[in-house]
Amino acid sequence: MRATLRWAHSDLRTHRGEALFIVLATAGIVASLLLATALFGYATNPWQRIFTQSRGAHVWLHTVGPADTARLSALDGVESVAGPYATESVTVSSRGTRATVELRATPSRPSVGRPLLTSGHWLDPRRPDGVVLENRLARALLAEPGDTLTLPGTTRALTVVGTADSAEPRYRPGEQPGLVWAPPSAVRDPGGRVIGLRLKDPGDTDYAVQRAVTVLGAGAVGEVSTWQQARAEAQGDNRLLGQVLGLFGLGALLAAGFAVHGAIATRIRGHLRDISVLKAIGFTPGQVVRIFLLQHVAYALLGAVAAALLTQALGAGVPGRLGDAVGVWQGLPGHTVSLLAVPVGAVLFIGAVTGLAAWRAGRVPPVPVPGGTGAPGGRLPGVARRALGPRLLGLRLPPALVLGSHKAFTRRPRTLATVGRLALPLLLIVVAMSAWTTIDRFHTSPERLGLPAALTVRADRGLSDTATRALLEHENGVRAVYPGVEVAALVPGQTATIALRGLGTHDDPYPYALAEGRPADGPDEAVAGQGLLDLLDVRVGDWVRMTVGDQPQILHIVGRSIEPENAGRVISTSLDTLRENDPRLAPTLYQLRLRPGADPHQVAAALATAGHGHLDVHTVTNPADGLSPLRAVIAGLICVLALIGLIELLTAIGGTVREGERDLLALKAIGLSPRQVTAITVTSTTCTAAAATATATALGLPLSHWLINTQGRTSGIGAGIATTPSPALFTLFITAAIAGAAALSTLPATRAAHHRSADTLSAVA
Template sequence: MLGDAHAPGEGLSPVRAMLRWAHSDLRAHRGEALFFVLATAGIVASLLLAAALFGYATNPWQRVFTQSRGAHVWLHTARAADTDRLASLDGVEEVTGAYPTETATVSSRGTRALVELRATPVRPSVGRPLLTAGRWLDARQPDGVVLESRLAQALLAEPGDVLALPGTARTLAVVGIAESAEPRYRPGEREGLVWAHPSAVRNPNSQVIGLRLTDPDDTDYAVQRAVTVLGAGAVGEVSTWLQARAEAQGDNRLLGQVLGLFGLAALIAAGLAVHGAIGTRIRGHLRDISVLKAIGFTPGQVVRIFLFQHVAYAVLGAAAAAVLTQSLGTGIPGRLGDAVGVWQGLPSHPVTLFAVPVGAVLFIGAVTGLAAWRAGRVPPVPVPRPAAAPAVRLRSLTRRVLGLGLSPALVLGWHKVVTLRVRTLATVGRLALPLLLIVVAMSAWSTIDRFHNRPEEVGLPAALTVRADSTLSDEEARTLLARERGVAAVHPGVEVAALVPGQTATIALRGLGTREEPYPYALAEGRRPDGPDEAVAGQGLLDLLGVRVGDWVRMMVGDRPQILHIVGRSLEPENAGRVISTSLETLRENDPDLRPTLYHLRLAPDADRDAVARSLVTAGGGHLEVHAVPNPADGLSPLDAVVVGLVCVLALIGLIELLTAIGGTIRESERDLLALKAIGLSPRQITAITVTATALSALAAALAAIALGLPLARWLIDAQGRSSGIGTGIAQEPPPLLLLLLGAAAVLGAAALAALPAARAARRRLADTLSAVA
């Protein structure tokens, strides 16, 4: 190890001497250096991708808002409202509109959507739609329309398609698709936006006005002044840029949070692995370090040698990650590649691209410095090792076990693990951390798989929702739906908006199913609402009202009070969990004329949801509006590929820790090697001792990771469920077979990695061993 090093005072400067020593050590440990570089590169790449997703969560919308000169406030008012007065309000920079609007239903390829037809004679300067396909409106084609991109996706519409208006003979021709910074289309919740020629808006029922403000922070105040000027009765709906931006963040922010969490945890695991590796190397080279000091190296120089080596590895890995992310990141398929492309065009991109790798290098350098500091404390005169190594002082229990005829390799391997308690616990802890994170990732996969494959367990028993128009009676609609092939059950229902006490927020009040055929709620707490005035509520509603299961709540539905007894907490993925559900009979007691307005359809296991939806639209003859129930896990689909990459990084970190532990075990066994050979053990048996000790350490780490990882994963997933309003109880543990495979892979991998270096050490000559431990 010191063959190329010279004393600083013998013709070489201290810097050159340190570089010569570091170069010699690198040649002796190339594989270990490569692993450090790859692990750092994977960690930094994960953090950069997390930063890209965080930026993508808001900045695609911000890009559209900036390029389109988006309005900060959109007001839907009555046709008679005097909107000219809005331009003179303080803080209003520009006004666009007023545009007459008409609410209509359009259909395309069997899919229907409720839309707002907005008469737009010229392309506006404020809230200017950004065309992504096709062209803008042309007066020579009065039936031409431009669709908002989210609406076009829902209708599967492209330029050249024809939209029908069910119940009428009218049709509209799609001439373009455009992006907008306004709140986007949501089936059953928000109308889709369609820009149309004024002649195509035949029955306008309202108008819309956009306000661009000089100070966006005064949005709330501007809304109050606008409503005061127009009159509260003239304003039907208000939407702001803050609401649109919050909706645009959606699932991408969760993706960024998950990715960032795993990236930071991997960074900590890598730091601990670096610390353990340097500590092990220092223990294994105490004699060499003493010689370095004896020939003139100061304690500070020794510390700087170790610090320089590992910081250089970290710099190389971080630079490689930054270059690869910058050059190849946009080629990643799916949303992640799109996120990188958008992130690279943002003003904050250069700062992030520099700050993340530098922060990772500084963190690893700090952890490295703690371990390297120990090297500076090694005395310049080697301290003789004890005459008898502690590892060969067999305990009475070990001797009795050997007397039972068990394999000496197994017994002595176990003895080696339990004798070096502190070092074994440190090794097990460092190896358990990446395994624990892998267990958390597996739990996240299992939970997402539960949403996709067993949605009825997480509050999504229905695959389709159907709304029937007033021409169909309840009995006719239920009969039509029930006879459709693939429909297993039809649950009639109604959903109305209700005001909570104090009238500070709106919640969803649902009446679903009947007492004879109750709706199959997914309950996390309590029981089903079987009696009069009983209901179940989502976590978001319980948190909003500050109540819990067993309490009574009062709300207002229009001018009618509704008092319900909450007997259970249901998993509610919709409306941020601000939902309270009861039976239709309970709501009819308060409003006898109430009739179902929607139907939740449960499908047979082998039914194709899209095929059933198309068939129902055809069978309904224009009287049914069919929508698929959105699944919250659909937005997390990119997480699978991302976490696979992170698991690979964590496995690489675990591999580094295993190699470090193997090297430390072999170095600690140098003195034992003489004793073991002296008592007649063969090289194969001596090899088996080291392999057994390593495998037992890996087994302990795997057991600790599973024991701690499962409750940690459940806590993290349930915390996310509670914050989103769904509630606790959605976490799903990985299958036991998968956990068994993880443990087996860790143990067998450790044994396989230890076999070759242990065999080489067991075949060393006695003279070499004596020189190493002298």
């Protein structure tokens, strides 16, 4: 044991930098995997907890006009019913912020879909103007118990008496109205009713929706929302962050395993004589294997423990969503198991690849085999001998350049393994750069990713269409105004609702971002999001039939648009097309494109002031806003991957220097100076790094496009959002990889070139 520890200590002193990089890389990998686990728990658990505690309804049906909702409780598979509750759509304002909300007449606290109070108290019959706000709506309005909400354009006012969590779809400005529970007396102009169905089997949701719509009649159902939609929306970007962290964490763990395997294999080749001596003095093959195995498992264990302790102690203090996710995750029942399982799994994986490489050390014979590590000293290949001549292929090339490049690719299996191990972390860096560029493109060019409009405006009944458009076009920052309507439509089979949107006119069409097909510029033509195509199992070129109230609408899908809203479940056409079926249809919203340089918030404030309370103006939500934490995550992952690449690069440099000791005497004998000998090693390392960088770029670009577009397709936005990093960024990446390899190899190559002849003779003896 003492000899084993002395060997390990000696090896640690010789390879301090490599040991430090292994510890840091392992810590980064384990930390990223722990954060991914926290984000997955944060994305799923809060909504699931609320849904369970509130006995949430699996289906919510919004009806228009009279409908016999009492028959729904008798449907097969329905366990219990919430409501029906009368509803009224209004706009409320608090502290200068406006929001469209649904006032829900709730005479008593429901048992199904029961709101979970977080502050204040429930509705009091003695307070006819008291209301309870859903938490996300309350945060948007900066409202808390005791505040007063005004209804612009009226003399009505509501008092907030409490806030509550709900498992229903949450408030999204301009898309999903906020939920307000109110006494029946506060709902003065009901526009419909809502009823919730709690099912015995959540898997029968689609069938239950179909049966409910059949019972009520398609014309009576205005909108359907299900628990799957609410859960997917609640998970939102947190799940995406977890997927990105998990994907890169696993990729980095694989790269680190290969790097450790390569480091041990290279070290074994360079210490064959030492290992033989160990065996000659009595070390068994198992003891030799344990030396390498325990040493590298100790490095991995140190990094894993450090990552677990830092994540546990400081993770909740990270500002933003990551800190919130860790804080919630630490309170979940499976937190302790995950905190132990992830580091243990990472250490076991690194131990497995370490044992595989160390097993080769145990097979080294006690008597070294001459010439096993390289070509006999002094013999140079034919290409090398010709390179020392005055000309090669008509070009006068420096001998160091030719010899170095030849040395890099002489041993094909070993060279390919080295290039592959170095290319893996570089490939993941290319993928990370592509993800960063795609997020940046959402911010800088939203119109190319389905967000040409910066503001959404809704006018109340006090303004006509003509007056509204004149008011909007008069604002200096507005470049174009597109009138439109958006209604909920029942899909064929009546199992779900989608958003049917009519924007722009034939003369002034809305500039959709198309990824496939062509614009909808003819009668009954439309473009659809990926989520709708997947939901209906249709493709571009198909005709689809949907129902708006009791009015059927048949449209020809001629293109696929990049659609970031409503999970891509949107079919869009022009307002003129919708007016062909209903000439009385009037615009209910206006999408505004702004002039270059115009600030959306300033324009929104100016329009709200000019509208004198008749305009409800919202900035269009950019999906990239929720992905801001991803930039910091990507930057950290790039650092971890760079550490792994550095480990592999140092391994390759060490192997090249040790293998070059056999040729050192021959190179000096034919007249090469120490500087030229140094250049041979630097050139060899640079060629290896260049080959790895070229491989990473050639494979990383298509892989990153596939991964990003696959994520876009599964989220409903659709493929076609992946962006290639700029040439300047690629040039910086390639230059840093190749120049870094050359710089790192210069010092050890210089030391090796100045070795004394006696040292070299002892090395090859």
